Amino acid sequence: MRSSDQRPSPRRPHLPAWSHEQPLEWMLWPPPAVSHARVEQELAQDAFRRVVGRFATGVTVITTRLDGVDHAMTVNSFTSVSLDPLLVLFCPDRRSRFHDVVLKAGVWGVSVLADTMESASSEFARRGRDLSRPLEGYGYRRGSLGVALLDGAVATLACRTSAVHDGGDHSIVVGSVVEMHSGAAETSPLLYYEGRYRRL
Numbered sequence: 001m002r003s004s005d006q007r008p009s010p011r012r013p014h015l016p017a018w019s020h021e022q023p024l025e026w027m028l029w030p031p032p033a034v035s036h037a038r039v040e041q042e043l044a045q046d047a048f049r050r051v052v053g054r055f056a057t058g059v060t061v062i063t064t065r066l067d068g069v070d071h072a073m074t075v076n077s078f079t080s081v082s083l084d085p086l087l088v089l090f091c092p093d094r095r096s097r098f099h100d101v102v103l104k105a106g107v108w109g110v111s112v113l114a115d116t117m118e119s120a121s122s123e124f125a126r127r128g129r130d131l132s133r134p135l136e137g138y139g140y141r142r143g144s145l146g147v148a149l150l151d152g153a154v155a156t157l158a159c160r161t162s163a164v165h166d167g168g169d170h171s172i173v174v175g176s177v178v179e180m181h182s183g184a185a186e187t188s189p190l191l192y193y194e195g196r197y198r199r200l
Contacts, residue, residue: 056193059121062090063109063135063148064102070148071105072134073098074125076192077170078110086177088159091170097131099171103164108175109147110157113190114183115199117152121190144179154183 057076064071073096081087088110092099102108113121120138123129139151143158150156159175166172191198 053194056191056198058154059113059190059192059197060090061111061113061120061124061150062092062098062102063111063140063150064098064105064107065146065148066101066105070135071098071101071131072124072148074121078112081174086180087162087174088157088177089172089174091167091172093170095169102173103161103171106161107145107147108159108161108173109143109145109149110155110159111150111153112155112183113150114152114154114187115190116187117150117190118197120150121197149181152183152187154187154189156181156183 058078060075060078062073062075062078073092075090075092077091079089081089090108090110092102124134135148140148141151143149143156145158145160147158149158156179157177158179159177161173162176163174164171165174188200191200
């Protein structure tokens with residue numbers, strides 16, 4: 001019999017038989033250490049996305065023009081700021097190609113998308129798309145600052161950058177409104193809610 005002061009050796013949990021199709025991690029014991037802080041950060045970011053995803057927004061395409069070349073990006077982090085003076089803002093990701101271009105250009109257009117423009121939203125949000133002719137296939141007009149404003153939009157604005165603030169992994173770009181137009185009264189906006197496009 002085992003004496004009372006003897007402790008049973010810790011049992012190693014059952015692991016499935018390894019095959020060449022399984023990653024090597026199956027064979028490691030004890031398992032590799034995972035940073036607790038990293039896990040907590042990722043969980044917090046996932047929770048944050050779910051929470052802010054409950055806030056329904058419109059969808060815009062922000063455009064700019066630098067050295068004769070048009071650039072465009074889908075953005076839902078657009079909002080009005082002030083009536084006096086007229087100010088709006090949007091928040092581009094610092095890691096995006098669009099970020100440095102729009103800051104250097106100093107001017108940008110806003111096209112608030114109609115509910116018939118989901119394909120445009122998806123196209124201008126797509127990573128790795130061809131940037132040589134970004135507006136090919138889309139109707140637009142040139143605003144007073146030379147930026148493209150998409151046809152069929154619910155509303156359009158042309159803005160000049162008045163301030164740029166740090167916003168963590170994004171920049172907060174504030175613009176003075178130079179030009180603005182409303183679309184046809186019967187058009188309805190495209191919405192974004194909980195990671196999906198919605199309509200009124």
